[in-house]
Amino acid sequence: MSDAADSLPARVGRATFGIAEVLGGVALLAARLVRRLFPPRLDGPELLRNLYKMGVRSLPIVAVTALFVGAIMVIQAGVLIRRFGAEGLLGWGAGFATVREVGPILIALMFSGRVGANNTAELGTMTVTEQIDALSTLAIDPLSYLILPRCIAMVSMLFVLTIFGDVLALVGAAYTGWGLLGVSVATFTNGLVEAVRVWDLATGLIKSVLFGGIIALSSSYYGLTVKGGAPGVGKAVNGSVVASATGILVTDYFSTYVLQ
């Protein structure tokens, strides 16, 4: 019997059912949240608290990530710039990729690690200590009171943080180019302004909204379905960040394809 349960088809089947269960659960959660938006039924003070907690408190980590990412992009582009001796292309090479792709993805991954994981941990703790059941008992809808404010906060704050991060990444890139490659900040800015169109910036920001939605839904789903005490919470956080990272990269491919 144990051989049959461990055979390859059985394992593939189990994994497929697992993925289907998560996707279905997330879709149901999304549908129930959308229904609470018309007319909007959500807790205002809870929304403000989460906007502060998820947005303002994430500023340092986003700033550090963005500065380093900009610097790394310039170091990588620097190899090509030296080879072709085209300094004017640095702004194009580093800036285009940063605002369109690398900035939104890496900021979303860090946001998923900080805010998404934290959200799963909080909701998971509430689930295992039966606080969510207590809310239902008091006729308070947990989705309106807890989940919807968090989801709205995550989507809007990731959008704002991506704008902030894009700016800092470009600043980091400009000064690394100046320090490491001797390309003046003015040359970098010229190359950047010539090559990067508003639409490139907009693509990155549209993506950040999609990523925010994915992080919000998957982290809430994993938080609400925790089973089994402290180890369960740890496992749920792990599952939530893995699902968010997969979702971010898969969505990114399709949105890059659609938004070209």
Place this chain on the structure above:
Amino acid sequence: MTTARPTPGLAATLGAGLLELLAGARGLADVGRRTVYWTLRGKPEPGAAVRACYETGNQSVFFISVTMGFFGMILVFQSALQALRVVPDLTMLGAMYLEILVRDLAASIGAMMLATRVGAGIAAEIGSMVVTEQVDALRMCGVDPVNYLLVPRFKASLIMTGVLILWGGAMSFLAGGATAYFLFGVSPATFANPIMLDKGDVLIGLAKCLAYGAAIPIVSGYCGLSTRGGSEGVGWATTRAVVNSSLAVIVLNFFISGAGFLLFPV
């Protein structure tokens, strides 16, 4: 007479943050030192490292394949669009893609993925053991929890990060090649062009694999071991493990890339 203000001023806030950062750095250095010490001097528990390899490696293959495959498709699609704005032909696309993949992206993006998958896993497991007092039980038996819990995971991560990054890099190269062929008509023979690879690129890539493989278990192990409180604490520890090990990857990437750029001039 004014009473003391309940809200701390700017200096107090910054100072508290700095002290916390220093305490964290000291704790991290201590865990790192003990991990290296026990890896070199300790008597390995038979089979533990192999089990950890299975958990780190085999359990992450599917996740790494999917994420790195999609990442490769995105990257080729995006850079082809970007290149077409300046030059009309894409014959060098594959060569440049291969270079940047080996030099940086396979290792760095792969390690960011492993930081979420493996790092969070280590912190969640060790954190659960801390709050259920299993780690204290180990200490009572005179066993250093770093030796018993972290060292096998450290060895596994050193080996498996390299293997998974190699595998993930291959997946993203294949997926990228397919994208170039189906969407931009670049033949696979033109795409698989190693002309721009040199010794420096390979060495930088390998250095990154080793550095990330060492950093992820130490950072997450520290986060797991410093867990406090019940299930909330485990959640917090896992969150911190993901954030800090991803940050460690980004910061190490900056320094290794910078050093590589200066050491291997083009």
